[in-house]
Amino acid sequence: MGHILAIDQGTTSSRAILFDETFGIVAKAQEEFTQHYPASGWVEHDVSDLWSTTAGTCREVIERASVPVSDIAAIGITNQRETVVVWEKATGRPIHKAIVWQDRRTFEMTDRLKAEGHEPMVTERTGLLLDPYFSATKLAWILDNVDGARQKAEAGELLFGTVDCYLIWKLTGGASHVTDATNACRTMLYDIRKGRWSTTICDLLGIPESMLPEVRDSATEFGVTRSDLFGREIPILGVAGDQQAATVGQACFKPGMLKSTYGTGCFALLNTGEEPVFSQNRLLTTIAYQFDGKPTYALEGSIFIAGAVVQWLRDGLKIIRDAKETQPMAERSDTSQDVILVPAFTGLGAPYWNAECRGAIFGLTRNSGPEEFARAALESVGYQTRDLLEAMQADWSKGEAQTLRVDGGMSASDWAMQFLSDIIGAPVDRPEVLETTALGAAWLAGMKAGVYPDQDGFAECWALDKRFEPRMDEDTRQAKYDGWRRAIRATLATVES
Numbered sequence: 001m002g003h004i005l006a007i008d009q010g011t012t013s014s015r016a017i018l019f020d021e022t023f024g025i026v027a028k029a030q031e032e033f034t035q036h037y038p039a040s041g042w043v044e045h046d047v048s049d050l051w052s053t054t055a056g057t058c059r060e061v062i063e064r065a066s067v068p069v070s071d072i073a074a075i076g077i078t079n080q081r082e083t084v085v086v087w088e089k090a091t092g093r094p095i096h097k098a099i100v101w102q103d104r105r106t107f108e109m110t111d112r113l114k115a116e117g118h119e120p121m122v123t124e125r126t127g128l129l130l131d132p133y134f135s136a137t138k139l140a141w142i143l144d145n146v147d148g149a150r151q152k153a154e155a156g157e158l159l160f161g162t163v164d165c166y167l168i169w170k171l172t173g174g175a176s177h178v179t180d181a182t183n184a185c186r187t188m189l190y191d192i193r194k195g196r197w198s199t200t201i202c203d204l205l206g207i208p209e210s211m212l213p214e215v216r217d218s219a220t221e222f223g224v225t226r227s228d229l230f231g232r233e234i235p236i237l238g239v240a241g242d243q244q245a246a247t248v249g250q251a252c253f254k255p256g257m258l259k260s261t262y263g264t265g266c267f268a269l270l271n272t273g274e275e276p277v278f279s280q281n282r283l284l285t286t287i288a289y290q291f292d293g294k295p296t297y298a299l300e301g302s303i304f305i306a307g308a309v310v311q312w313l314r315d316g317l318k319i320i321r322d323a324k325e326t327q328p329m330a331e332r333s334d335t336s337q338d339v340i341l342v343p344a345f346t347g348l349g350a351p352y353w354n355a356e357c358r359g360a361i362f363g364l365t366r367n368s369g370p371e372e373f374a375r376a377a378l379e380s381v382g383y384q385t386r387d388l389l390e391a392m393q394a395d396w397s398k399g400e401a402q403t404l405r406v407d408g409g410m411s412a413s414d415w416a417m418q419f420l421s422d423i424i425g426a427p428v429d430r431p432e433v434l435e436t437t438a439l440g441a442a443w444l445a446g447m448k449a450g451v452y453p454d455q456d457g458f459a460e461c462w463a464l465d466k467r468f469e470p471r472m473d474e475d476t477r478q479a480k481y482d483g484w485r486r487a488i489r490a491t492l493a494t495v496e497s
Contacts, residue, residue: 001073004446005061005234006438007054009079009163010242011100011264012311014053016061017438018072021451023461025435027065029057036097041104041346041355044097047085050163051170055229062230069231075171076238076445077222078245078437079163081186084138086149086211087166089159092174096146098163099138102265102304102346106137107355113137118204125191125198127276127285132355133302134188135162140205153208160211162187164239168222171236176223177213181290182244184215192276192287192295218244218289219448238444240289242437243267247288247298249440250405250431251459258392258402260385261437262410265349266306268388269298272396281391282351289444299396301350301388305343305359307410309377312345319370327415329374338480339363340383340487341376351391352488356495362487381410382420383484389424403427407436414466422472423481432463 002021008014012035017028033049062069082101087094099105110130113119119130128134139160143150152158161169165179184190184197189207191198195215202209216222222236240248243261247269250259255273260266269288276285276297288298305312310323320326340362342348347355361376389404404426410416411430421428433439446452453461470477 001071001449002451003067003072004442004449004451005058005072005075006442006445007058007075007077007167008242008438008441009050009054009077009167011080011102014050014057015438016054016057017435017442018061018065018067019439019442019446023433023439023442023452026067027061029060029064031057039105043100043102043346045083045100047087047094047098047166050098051167054167058230069234072234073451074235074237074445074449075225076441076443077164077167077236078240078242078441079167079183081162081183081241081243082133082135083163084135084142084160085163085166086139086142086158086160088152089157092170095149095158096142099142101133103138104132104346104355106132106141109137109140110355113204122188122201123278125201126188127185127192127278128188129282129284129353131353133349134186136188136201136205136207139207143206150206153211156208156210158211159213161213164241165213168236168239171225171229172223173226178216178222179213180216180218180239181287181295182218182241183239185287186241190215192285192297195293195295217291217293219291219444235449236445237448238441238446240441240444243269243300244288245440245444246407246437247271247440248443249433249436249438250407251462252288252405253455253459256402257405259405259407262306262381262406262408264306264308266303266381266385268301268385268392270392270396272297272299277396279391279395281394282353283388283391283395284350299392301391303381303384303388304346304349306381306384307408308345309341309343309380310410312343313374313377317373319373323409326374326378327413329371330378330415333371333375334367337363337365337368337372338483339368339372339376340483341373341380342487342491343377343380344491348491350388352492354492354495357491360487360491360494362490378413378416379419381416382423383481385420386424386481403429405429405431407431407434417468418471421468421470423477425470425474425477427470428468430465430468432465
């Protein structure tokens with residue numbers, strides 16, 4: 001039983017990857033699903049799509065691998081975080097589409113709660129800021145806006161979960177209503193120091209605690225799959241939110257280690273050890289992973305739009321057909337033009353946390369074209385990452401440049417990673433295995449199953465593919481970053497009262 005099945009349920013697609021006992025990829029499958037935008041700033045998923053694409057890709061991987069199901073020791077799950085699903089306990093029927101982490105519909109609610117003075121309490125308990133990004137106000141919105149929802153919730157007839165929780169419930173045939181600490185801590189309902197749901201915040205938002213799942217370690221027993229799904233029961237032994245799973249997959253087990261994942265959004269996590277560090281620069285305090293009831297904490301900076309800006313070039317502007325086209329376009333661009341794109345399509349994340357501003361482009365000329373747009377899109381990710389790292393260094397480190405471990409789809413672009421190294425003025429390390437999110441989930445499950453080594457052994461397996469060293473001179477680096485900061489100020493000014 002030397003194989004581990006990793007489920008990676010993301011924002012735009014669901015994937016399944018089968019790893020062998022040496023962390024090699026035996027087979028993988030991926031299926032995209034439809035994004036729903038019912039109003040400006042609103043983002044939803046059809047819950048049935050999340051389940052069907054997850055189950056379908058798992059079956060496809062098992063079939064492709066030609067590995068007996070009896071050889072699969074365990075399942076690990078990683079997932080898009082903060083996205084909210086509410087379903088009927090008796091039937092499993094969702095009462096509303098899933099409200100996605102990007103969704104900003106509750107900004108008026110969070111603004112009101114801030115004005116009433118609740119943010120310090122929320123931050124002290126959860127490590128988070130009062131923002132529509134997190135699950136709590138999305139859940140409250142569903143209870144307030146779906147007919148009969150609040151009455152059913154108070155009667156104990158509804159269940160809430162982030163995507164991992166819903167998938168576990170479906171995989172186990174409704175036997176397990178559980179989540180792990182890394183997902184619970186992103187709901188804005190979980191006390192990260194006491195390790196339990198916050199009654200104070202639940203009461204503030206009118207959320208019955210009976211809806212909430214049991215919170216467990218990141219590597220433990222979460223239940224077993226229905227035997228009819230894959231041919232036999234398979235234990236689910238590892239769960240982590242996608243960014244924490246990537247942190248684990250990058251073997252960032254020591255305080256001070258830093259990773260950044262470039263998927264739909266960009267998320268940088270800095271391991272801060274056994275004690276939570278509360279940011280003075282509007283970063284988030286979160287749980288990186290939890291073993292044996294003991295959490296390891298991290299500082300996190302969240303960028304809402306990273307890879308999604310390339311999707312916008314493809315689906316919105318229609319100037320590319322594939323993400324791979326952006327690198328040669330950026331290389332051909334006119335470097336004398338200083339086009340800056342602020343991709344605030346759904347507001348700005350850390351360290352600005354402005355839900356109302358929207359995207360903007362600066363520096364356009366008559367000669368600006370697709371190549372300049374492609375370069376500006378890739379550069380925007382580097383600029384936003386520097387924003388995060390500067391805030392992290394101010395909060396925790398002594399300010400020295402740290403090596404940044406990167407992963408996610410955009411990290412495959414040498415051009416984007418070289419610009420990232422240039423603009424942050426520090427080395428950027430890309431591992432041989434870019435599937436670090438799925439790898440992290442697989443390791444959690446495999447370690448619990450006895451297939452994979454412990455933390456030290458896993459860290460020794462981490463292998464470097466390529467290191468990017470800064471080439472840009474300091475004057476150019478600072479001049480370009482100053483231009484970015486001016487663009488940010490101008491973007492924020494459009495919504496200032």
